[in-house]
Amino acid sequence: MTQNLAEAPVAKKSRFPKSVPFIIGNEAAERFSFYGMRSILTLFLVNQFFNPTHNPSLSTVADARANSLNHYFVMLAYALPFVGGLVADWFTGKYKLILYISIVYCLGHLLLSIFDTNLDGFTFGVIVVAIGAGGIKSCVSANVGDQFDATNQDLLSKVYGWFYFAINSGSMFSTILIPWTYKNFGPKWAFGVPGILMALATVIFFSGRNKYVKVPPAGVNRNNLVFITFYALTHWGQKKPGQSVLDVAKGEYDPEKVEGIKAVYRVMAVFFFALAFWAVWDQCLSEWVLYADKMNRTINLGFTSFTVLAGQVSTVNTVFLLLFIPLFNYWIYPALDKRGLKTTPLRRLGFGLVLTALSFVVIGLIHTNLDAGGSPSIWWQVLAYVLLSAAEVLVSITGLEYAYTHSPKSMKSTMTGIWFLVVSAGNLITALVNGFIAKGGWWTVHLKGANYEWFFVSFIMAFIVVFMFVAPRLKEHNYIENPEDEPVMQNQVIADTNNL
Helix, strand or coil: CCCCHHHCCCCCCCCCCCCHHHHHHHHHHHHHHHHHHHHHHHHHHHHHHHCCCCCHHHHHHHHHHHHHHHHHHHHHHHHHHHHHHHHHHHHHCHHHHHHHHHHHHHHHHHHHHHCCCCHHHHHHHHHHHHHHHHHHHHHHHHHHHHCCCCCCHHHHHHHHHHHHHHHHHHHHHHHHHHHHHHHHHCHHHHHHHHHHHHHHHHHHHHHCCCCCCCCCCCCCCCCCHHHHHHHHHHCHHHCCCCCCHHHHHHHCCCHHHHHHHHHHHHHHHHHHHHHHHHHHHHHHHCHHHHHHCCCECEEECCCCEEECCHHHCCHHHHHHHHHHHHHHHHHHHHHHHHCCCCCCHHHHHHHHHHHHHHHHHHHHHHHHHHHCCCCCECHHHHHHHHHHHHHHHHHHHHHHHHHHHCCCHHHHHHHHHHHHHHHHHHHHHHHHHHHHHHHCCHHHHHCCCCHHHHHHHHHHHHHHHHHHHHHHHCCCCCCCCCHHHCCCCCCCCCCCCCCC
């Protein structure tokens, strides 16, 4: 008997939700606004407010003040996803929070453009932009996942690929265009254009309002990290022999949640060492820009030559990241594994810290040359970016992978929020160091010139030494390799974004 091919069942092809283009477009425009503003922030602060006459005797303090403000900005922007996730999950839902905070975000950019000659007004604008960028950060990527269901889950990896592409394309184009705008049209337009792009991002997001899947807020969840930890610490005396401190909370809170929080603290022990990386990474968008401004930025390709602007040099970080991610995942890691050198997450993290220190050795040599009156080629800073970008793949991406694989399902969003807090804490360290330098005294004398870089090289090396002793003793528990250990959570809310 021959089956009629015309009557054969045809598998229904998965389709992207109609809301996806609005989310991707919104992300590209928002990242353009964020990184475009950051590409000129430190240089503008020095030139406009802290050392407009370019007095060499004021250079150290002026640079430190500008760097300090920049790192405080990043610190706030990466601390607020923790808060934004809570507010969205418990009270507003993701859609409302993204929309309302985006309007605040636009206001911040407007303030930067208006107060380009008023330091207090400009600083307030920087704070408002940080609130906008940080407030929506934890919700935007989670909002992408909310749009999918059982019929199109197979497209999730593809949509996150496009999401990542939107982030990097927005960043790349902004770090090329905004420094050029600053040079040719001044700060009002240089800060105004990112504001226009953020307004466009808001309009794009609002335009898709009737197409989004909007997960409602779940209300306050008392079984969270903060409440359970506080209860355990305040009832320490009730701990029985053989129990951990957190076990005390099992009588008052969901025991499965308590076990999940134990996993969080195990992962946080690893995150502690990533703090050394995040204390220095954002310097490539602040301190390094100031050094690039004093370097020979003429690129000679043989058939043509051109001069890049100081704020444009950081574009190579995005380029190297896009090259290194597949290089490490599909060639370097498998090649090492085949030779018996298994690239475990902890080994990647440790080697990433070594590369981070080496990148700052290169920057220290550049700074030494500049202080001696030299004008080193910008290719030396490109070399530092090669090392730092490779370190970013090894530390940042590995850190996120480790957080995902070593925490139960109920705590994965929590770990993302805590990872952002590590970024925030790292920038706080650098902001404080620069703040001390700006105030004068011991810090200014001993961290003057390239001593600044050697201080951070020593800082990272101290973490590496401690890591070598601690890493073999860290207790690991991979929930992906051992799914049978995964706690079964009852009535778990699907959109558990930053459930802290």
